[in-house]
Amino acid sequence: MRVTIRDVAQRAGVSVSTASRALSGARPVGTELTTRVTAAARALGYRQNRLASALRTQRTGTVGMVVPQISNPFFPALVEAIERSLSGSGRQLLLCDAQRDPAVEAVRLQALADRQVDGLIVAPVSAVASADALAAVAAEVPVVQVDRYVTDADLDWVGVDDAAGLRLIAGHLADVGARTVVLVSAGSESSTGRSRLAGFGPAAARHRLTTAEPLLGEYGIDWGVRAADLLRARGPLPDAIVGGNDEIALGVVRGLRAAGVRVPDDVLVTGFDDAGFAALADPALTTVRQPHALIADECVRLLDLARAGGEQAPRRIALAPTLVVRASTTRS
Amino acid sequence: MRVTIRDVAQRAGVSVSTASRALSGARPVGTELTTRVTAAARALGYRQNRLASALRTQRTGTVGMVVPQISNPFFPALVEAIERSLSGSGRQLLLCDAQRDPAVEAVRLQALADRQVDGLIVAPVSAVASADALAAVAAEVPVVQVDRYVTDADLDWVGVDDAAGLRLIAGHLADVGARTVVLVSAGSESSTGRSRLAGFGPAAARHRLTTAEPLLGEYGIDWGVRAADLLRARGPLPDAIVGGNDEIALGVVRGLRAAGVRVPDDVLVTGFDDAGFAALADPALTTVRQPHALIADECVRLLDLARAGGEQAPRRIALAPTLVVRASTTRS
DNA sequence: TTGTATGCGTTATCAT
DNA sequence: ATGATAACGCATACAA
Numbered sequence: 289m290r291v292t293i294r295d296v297a298q299r300a301g302v303s304v305s306t307a308s309r310a311l312s313g314a315r316p317v318g319t320e321l322t323t324r325v326t327a328a329a330r331a332l333g334y335r336q337n338r339l340a341s342a343l344r345t346q347r348t349g350t351v352g353m354v355v356p357q358i359s360n361p362f363f364p365a366l367v368e369a370i371e372r373s374l375s376g377s378g379r380q381l382l383l384c385d386a387q388r389d390p391a392v393e394a395v396r397l398q399a400l401a402d403r404q405v406d407g408l409i410v411a412p413v414s415a416v417a418s419a420d421a422l423a424a425v426a427a428e429v430p431v432v433q434v435d436r437y438v439t440d441a442d443l444d445w446v447g448v449d450d451a452a453g454l455r456l457i458a459g460h461l462a463d464v465g466a467r468t469v470v471l472v473s474a475g476s477e478s479s480t481g482r483s484r485l486a487g488f489g490p491a492a493a494r495h496r497l498t499t500a501e502p503l504l505g506e507y508g509i510d511w512g513v514r515a516a517d518l519l520r521a522r523g524p525l526p527d528a529i530v531g532g533n534d535e536i537a538l539g540v541v542r543g544l545r546a547a548g549v550r551v552p553d554d555v556l557v558t559g560f561d562d563a564g565f566a567a568l569a570d571p572a573l574t575t576v577r578q579p580h581a582l583i584a585d586e587c588v589r590l591l592d593l594a595r596a597g598g599e600q601a602p603r604r605i606a607l608a609p610t611l612v613v614r615a616s617t618t619r620s
Numbered sequence: 621m622r623v624t625i626r627d628v629a630q631r632a633g634v635s636v637s638t639a640s641r642a643l644s645g646a647r648p649v650g651t652e653l654t655t656r657v658t659a660a661a662r663a664l665g666y667r668q669n670r671l672a673s674a675l676r677t678q679r680t681g682t683v684g685m686v687v688p689q690i691s692n693p694f695f696p697a698l699v700e701a702i703e704r705s706l707s708g709s710g711r712q713l714l715l716c717d718a719q720r721d722p723a724v725e726a727v728r729l730q731a732l733a734d735r736q737v738d739g740l741i742v743a744p745v746s747a748v749a750s751a752d753a754l755a756a757v758a759a760e761v762p763v764v765q766v767d768r769y770v771t772d773a774d775l776d777w778v779g780v781d782d783a784a785g786l787r788l789i790a791g792h793l794a795d796v797g798a799r800t801v802v803l804v805s806a807g808s809e810s811s812t813g814r815s816r817l818a819g820f821g822p823a824a825a826r827h828r829l830t831t832a833e834p835l836l837g838e839y840g841i842d843w844g845v846r847a848a849d850l851l852r853a854r855g856p857l858p859d860a861i862v863g864g865n866d867e868i869a870l871g872v873v874r875g876l877r878a879a880g881v882r883v884p885d886d887v888l889v890t891g892f893d894d895a896g897f898a899a900l901a902d903p904a905l906t907t908v909r910q911p912h913a914l915i916a917d918e919c920v921r922l923l924d925l926a927r928a929g930g931e932q933a934p935r936r937i938a939l940a941p942t943l944v945v946r947a948s949t950t951r952s
Numbered sequence: 953t954t955g956t957a958t959g960c961g962t963t964a965t966c967a968t
Numbered sequence: 969a970t971g972a973t974a975a976c977g978c979a980t981a982c983a984a
Contacts, residue, residue, distance in 0.1 A: 290977095292976095292977055292978085293977070293978065293979095294977080294978095302954080302955090303954070303955045303956075304955090304956095304977095304978080304979090305954075305955065305956080305957095305979075305980075306953085306954060306955075308978065308979055308980085309953095309954090309979085309980095312978095312979080314979075314980085315953085315980090316953070317953070317954085318953060318954080321953085321954085335730070335733075335734050336734065336977090336978080337675075337734070337736065337976090337977050337978070338734050338735050338736070339671055339674050339675050339680065339735070339736050339976090339977080339978090340675055340960090340976070340977035340978040340979090341977080341978055341979075342671050342960095342978095343669075343671045343672055343675055343959095343960050343961070343962090343976090343977080343978075343979095344959080344960055344977080344978050344979045344980080345960090345978085345979070345980095346960080348671065350714075350735070357700070358696045358699055358700045358703070359696045359697050359700045359896060361693075361696075361896055361897070363696075364690045364691045364693075364695075364696045365691050367690055367715070367717075368689070368690045368691045368717050371690070371715070371716065371717045372717070372719070380714060380716065380731060380732075380735070381714075381715060381716070382682070382712060382713075382714055382715075383699070383703070383713060383714075383715040384703065384712065384713070385699075385700050385703045385704070387704070398667070399712060400712075401667075402667050402668065402669070402670050403670045403671070403682070403712070404669065404670070404671050428622075509900060535900075538900055541902075542902060545902070564691060564693055564896075564897070565693070565896070565897035565900055565901075568841060568867075568870055568897055568901065569897075569900065569901070569902070570873075570874060570877070570901070570902050622961095624960095624961055624962085625961070625962065625963095626961080634970080634971085635970065635971045635972075636961095636962085636963095636971090636972095637963080637964085637970075637971060637972080637973095638969085638970060638971070640962070640963060640964095641963090641969095641970090644962095644963080646963080646964090647969085648969070649969070649970085650969060650970085653969085653970085668961090668962080669960090669961050669962070671960090671961080671962090672960070672961035672962040672963085672976090673961080673962055673963075674962090674976095675960090675961080675962075675963095675975095675976050675977070675978090676961080676962050676963045676964075676975080676976050677962085677963065677964095677976090678976080953984105954983105954984085955982105955983085955984080956981105956982085956983075956984095957980100957981090957982085957983095958979105958980090958981085958982100959978105959979095959980095959981105960977105960978090960979090961976105962975100962976085963974105963975090963976090964973100964974085964975085964976100965972105965973085965974075965975095966971100966972090966973085966974095967970105967971085967972080967973095968969100968970080968971080968972095
């Protein structure tokens, strides 16, 4: 049988409550008894049954996270950062994958709520189709959205300041001599697609860059390849192509190269996110890095705030990204 | 207050035990009462408190997993597969990141055990430094190693058949006309480094390929770049370079390209694992794909077997990989 | 400061 | 087949 707190108490010659208090530090315990208890605990190799504790305290020390797809190269870094941020306060991450399906996502959200997680960090699959399920769980457990958010639900959100990211990119492109730029990004189904599109025009204008009509498709390498063809069909290429994320940018590079256009020699290309492979690509991608650690910390902070403060107006926290200049915009 | 099974029982006009049995199906319950109970449960929106259930049944329905580093591009696909395999039986994955540190890993293993996970799936950070902690938790909960294993611990393992993978690669290289090949891989600190090295010679011999002295460093793009230089310094390049994993292969490609050597035109290059970026790289990497879904299923199966059967001789399951031919070995 | 007794929500045991 | 009751391991209200 496992060693329980009863065994510890017995061995230390105290009551169970004293043992509990001595170990948790919830209430003061005499110095001698404290040492007796801790000694007994160590001697017996006692380790708390977190389940029983959670049942009693209503706190599991676990936080649930649902990502659209963990194999999507953007999320592992985020998961890692959140796992790390949580472990700072002794909590653990219960990770679920939504398989890009709002229905699966809904099941996962409920399952996590049933396991009494202390909070839920969610990157919703869809801006609209995920809304109901998210609102439902939010009624029973604190929820923070990360990266993406759903429309029509007043929930906290933490992500990157897309407008600021695009300003960084525009500034850099202007610095290296670009005059004409075009955006290749995702449409407005996702919240990030919308805000990146909205941020692009003003950012370009601020740095006196001439823009052409944006090409909007979806986040993915295939769309980037296709967009490169569309762009060439349009006429002379711009000086620079701004990808809505790294995958699109990589697709653009590949599409261009297949047509004999060299990057960065003939055209500059930038990405967004700094997903793992951006540095591995050839040419390595100039991109905007999301501050994973800060995003993670903010998520955790909002979660704790929600637990403490109860109902509040939803907070939306957009953190500043940083520019990472690599070979795709560096002419030798 | 949350709705508990008491509420359901009351509304259905039965005892709590009957309600429990009707809902769980543990013991037969009269048809009428069953319908009354399920109706009441649905009407009240009852959802079981998994914690309380777990405390009683000693089964949490969660499986812990510890990976060396989730941002390492090999692991997300594995995590996804395991998450999926588990969800088939209604279980969930508690994911931890060891931050490449055996000490952190040890803490995570204990934390998961304290949370009463039903099983543990671990890709150990180090073949030697991870052994003690792994053996310790294995004493209290079923453990299955995946991908890598520790020496000196009799624990189940599921992974890929490295020798078979290298035979696939050698066969393919022979098919496309290569005569001389060299291995660039990791040393023998990791179990995979050891077995891939061991499998290379026989695989090459089987297909009448001439081999040169292998270059052994570590899994990582930097080593690949450096190895490319070492290889060029050695004299004329071989027809093909076999990377110990995809990162090394990518580094080799980059190192060669920096020196003006073209892939695949001048030299063929292969990887191992089919990590996410292998398909995204340029040129896309010919590699050996690990059967993630099968590996995941086997992990789960062994876990369940261990729960059921108690102590057994450790099982080591090496699954057959498949060859993925891409541009890095395809001359146009 | 310490001990006693109760309950968290559920399932298992033992009756009937 | 059904119900009363105890117990899982822990933390806390209350009493001393």
